[in-house]
Amino acid sequence: SQTIHQWPATLVQPVGSPLSLECTVEGTSNPNLYWYRQAAGRGLQLLFYSIGIDQISSEVPQNLSASRPQDRQFILSSKKLLLSDSGFYLCAWSGGSLYSNQPQHFGDGTRLSIL
Amino acid sequence: AQKITQTQPGMFVQEKEAVTLDCTYDTSDPSYGLFWYKQPSSGEMIFLIYQGSYDQQNATEGRYSLNFQKARKSANLVISASQLGDSAMYFCAMSPMDSNYQLIWGAGTKLIIKP
Numbered sequence: 614s615q616t617i618h619q620w621p622a623t624l625v626q627p628v629g630s631p632l633s634l635e636c637t638v639e640g641t642s643n644p645n646l647y648w649y650r651q652a653a654g655r656g657l658q659l660l661f662y663s664i665g666i667d668q669i670s671s672e673v674p675q676n677l678s679a680s681r682p683q684d685r686q687f688i689l690s691s692k693k694l695l696l697s698d699s700g701f702y703l704c705a706w707s708g709g710s711l712y713s714n715q716p717q718h719f720g721d722g723t724r725l726s727i728l
Numbered sequence: 729a730q731k732i733t734q735t736q737p738g739m740f741v742q743e744k745e746a747v748t749l750d751c752t753y754d755t756s757d758p759s760y761g762l763f764w765y766k767q768p769s770s771g772e773m774i775f776l777i778y779q780g781s782y783d784q785q786n787a788t789e790g791r792y793s794l795n796f797q798k799a800r801k802s803a804n805l806v807i808s809a810s811q812l813g814d815s816a817m818y819f820c821a822m823s824p825m826d827s828n829y830q831l832i833w834g835a836g837t838k839l840i841i842k843p
Binding site: 656659714719 | 761763770771772773774775778780819823830831833834835836
């Protein structure tokens with residue numbers, strides 16, 4: 614069966630420090646991969662999605678970037694964190710299909726606090 | 729514009745009662761999918777149920793069912809015999825045909841089950 618792993622679970626970082634959040638998927642190949650951010654009490658905001666290696670689309674211009682060095686690995690990064698980067702970050706995967714009737718499956722999330 | 733609307737920011741329901749969470753959507757695409765997710769306070773996003781726009785029958789998964797009214801563009805989630813563990817945020821999401829693998833998310837409804 615497919616599983617998704619996301620780490621770390623919590624992270625406290627000072628303003629201006631770099632960031633690297635990692636997500637890996639097991640049990641499937643060529644998944645669609647997603648990074649979301651969720652502010653407290655709010656809905657999900659799509660940050661990046663990827664339909665294949667080196668195929669990454671950005672939805673929101675900001676100081677974050679994403680990379681997919683391997684088929685089932687998705688990394689969210691920043692060179693310099695801002696206070697506004699605080700939030701709950703979720704990685705997700707879905708089966709690849711042109712018509713997306715496949716649900717997205719989520720990792721456990723990372724709670725990021727910027728001090 | 730593609731949009732999901734969840735009009736109930738919060739709901740209180742007595743344990744063992746049935747509960748209906750509202751979701752309306754807006755799309756001009758003839759083909760789309762509708763999803764419901766549950767997010768407990770721990771943060772993970774759990775897929776509950778899926779309804780395709782051409783499905784003839786309403787989707788059911790255990791205690792969850794989806795009241796799909798295509799003409800009204802509504803996809804309400806019904807939880808039968810609510811349990812304390814059903815307390816969580818619930819999100820409705822849509823994947824239009826041209827969504828390019830993306831989901832459009834509602835703002836969520838916070839459900840609290842009272843003992």
